[in-house]
Amino acid sequence: MRKKRHFDPAAVLLAFLWLITLGCKSQAAPLASGNTADASAVSAQLHAIADAGTLSDLHWPNFTDYRGHVQRFYESESYAPVWIRNGQPTPQALAVIAAFGNSRQKGLNPDEYDALLWAQRIEALKTMGGNPETIAHFDAALTVSTMRYISDLHIGRVDPRHFQFGIDVDQKKYDLPQLLAQKLLPSNDVAQVLNAVEPQFPGYQRTEAALQTYLTLAAQDKGTQLPDVAKPLSAGDTYAGAGPLADRLRLLGDLPQNAVLTPGVYDSALADAVKHFQSRHGLLASGKLGSDTLRQLNTPLSQRVTQLQDALERWRWLPPDFPQPPIVVNVPEFVLRIFTPDHHVALRMNVVVGKAVRNETPIFAQNMRYLIFRPYWNVPISIVRAEIVPSLQKNPGYLSAKNFEITDQSGKVITSSAVNADILAQLRSGKLAVRQKPGPTNSLGLVKFIFPNEHNVYLHSTPAPQLFSQSRRDFSHGCIRLEKPADLAAWLLQDQPQWTPDRVRAAMDSGPDNQQVNLTHPVPVLILYLTAEVEENGEVYFFDDIYGHDRSLNAVLAKGPPYP
Template identity: 50%
Template structure:
């Protein structure tokens, strides 16, 4: 009986000890927990001096959860040597610039020394290596998945957070023992051909930037006036070399002394077409200034584009409609994300706080022959002076005044209009500022696509003229495209609704279309060439100012309040 009692008690003690050990919450292979006492204080700290960026910010609780789920087993070494997965991630960190990321955000320059320290069989070295690798892998995967800076920090209405991973679980289950790290990384990134093409273009421009820096390229001299074919340009040889660098002039092309030849003019025209400059083939001040932008800066533009691609939520990674603001172009894609069309657009003015914001939404309906509800800001800035001097001004200019129920008012005063006691709207018709159709995706900015009577603006190369909305070049064709498969809405019916139909006629879409109002100053065009555009709203500049400071990056900023009325 005494032996039995001892045996039972012994079993109880063993069960109690075993019961204290937590369930291991990971699919990765078991590893040793011999370094748990060294790891525990590291994962509880917000600052780790052995990292390039000691402040690990919001990653601290994620790292602690990672090791809690593993019962504090190490993850990235076995028998004192880095695992194959750790080696592969180290290579990825060192190549991070090719993805538009900063290698030092992931301690790229420190891994060789850390691996060397592992050879000394130091418990501290093993623990620090493991925690450093966990943090770097988490940060790298997160940066590729949702970008580094939360787009809402810039007041952009894009919810990148909805596709974020549960990093402790994802890294432990998929990355720790991953047998194909490059393939894993590819699944993390946006599944979009344009994204991949931009990534390839970035690798090319990083090499071109090295060539330019190694060659000690000098700035091309400016000209007092544009040079045409047959004119003289003393730096013709340097111009030819610059055009050849990006492939705008064939390698065999000769400058011909100081003469601006037809061959050089064709090369300049190729360059202008890729940079949003009027493609007249003349060597102008604008063209020279653009050519003098270092290719390292062009690589940075492509990096900014990759960052924004990573912001897009799942439904918008392959949108049906995309407006690229600095390019002044709208693209439409079929359900398989093959390009259907491109169309010129007019976007918000650079001056006067009329910039068109970056955001994603679903297009839900069209309105043929719409009213334009004039925002109070425009009433005060652009109509008030006219109304005060002539109360009949509004009626003469195709406007009418309504109360808050939409009922037309005739007995109103200038004071009521200017103080917002009544609303001003422009009546439907061909002279309406919104044209004859608008495409609605309700949003806090009151931004939408619409037609315009000012069609001459589409002949301009640079097209930032609106109060914020996006004016489209071919609204009838766009409406027919949007309504395809929805009854008998062909081009003829659309044009009839625009020209002869009833006013303010709303047509709902059976299937809403994802639309992205985007901002890419560096893209790969449909012809495979790399195109660059001016940073008209300084959105790139603002983002790069933040990225230069390094992690931890801003996650959120309180958005501005919605505006009242409709922009145009």
């Protein structure tokens, strides 16, 4: 059977543009033929298109979100075409069009830049001569598509605030008319200009490289589903799907190509490969082949491509630089990382995040300003009403058993033992508050890290370290519990010589209680949501969409521009 050849629209477009470039000199003819009336007609057409904010020629005709940019741009050019010279697209136009054809490699949708329509538009320029409508529509379509492409590549397609994420992209928006007029149109190296538009984070660049790999893998994916198992398999068990499993693991790079296997058996080589696969997909790396592992193995590689595309979108939301190396928490990975100034990982630890559905950890960015050793836990009113009051009604000794005390709004202790109906009523109304006293059983553990925010979310230690051994770790009410809180405290205070690691440990273990230590400078904290993460060694990790944020993003992107 002949192997089906893969059609690559981008490659066809690039070939067409190359031929056009070769023929530019011999076929060139002025489009407007120097006719003032024709130039005026083109100008009038461009003016009308810019004012309307819509162009039927576009795959996505509505560009009202860019109308102001397009108007300002053409005003600065006296409403003359900028992408056409002597009846042909300029070299800059051809370079931008070539970038559109390659936009899928950037995690974008080529249709949003009319990638497959430019060949026929260029042909129309040749055959329609100096037709003012053809000229104006070509030029306006290319201006709109270029603005969309640059903005999408730089700050992403959807504003993160649409999802109630606390990340502001306005501060990094370009003046698009100025960028086109001053940098792109005069450039002899358009590719370099466009490359500079993209985020320069190594993590972004690694994710983009991983996307190239997974686009290739997805094209090779036959979609073969591995058979389920009645119970988890261990090394040495027979397995009817051993052959397809080996094929899958080789394709993904978890099984060496030269591995020697036993036919029909889930042997030790397969078990080792599965263990590696599990570690890359948010699973307990046991090497046993069970239903959760098979679900991940049977996930279409096209979905992995989408996860990488979503990750690139979210990387584009981030500020271009930080005053200090940031602390980054990736919620679906349940991991915190601290980075050095040259973008290497200085510290990594597991975390526990908010429970899915009811207590999700919010996605936002803020600056950490201080930490508190042996803190009180001021219980949020929602938890007081939902958990504390019902517990007090059932168990009169609940306060003392949990080391809680009831206070008024000034912090004065009302009681730490018995309660009556009046106190319960005041707790429900919020007139009285509940706090847990400092100590090793405090729900915040022995240190908390404060980056003031509207969500009242912070990092803290925990009296329940056993949860860090779980592969899925969404157990909290929204705050983030740390596996290595003393290490984080020591790292944050390393520029204060008196705060040695030993003193940090002593402050946690023996007090004084509620001791606040200010940082010498604010440290950025980013709470992010990436279900695809690429490590420094190039290994690609995927995680479940525990909060459904990928699903929400993809639903918006499926509607096409203009985006919210």
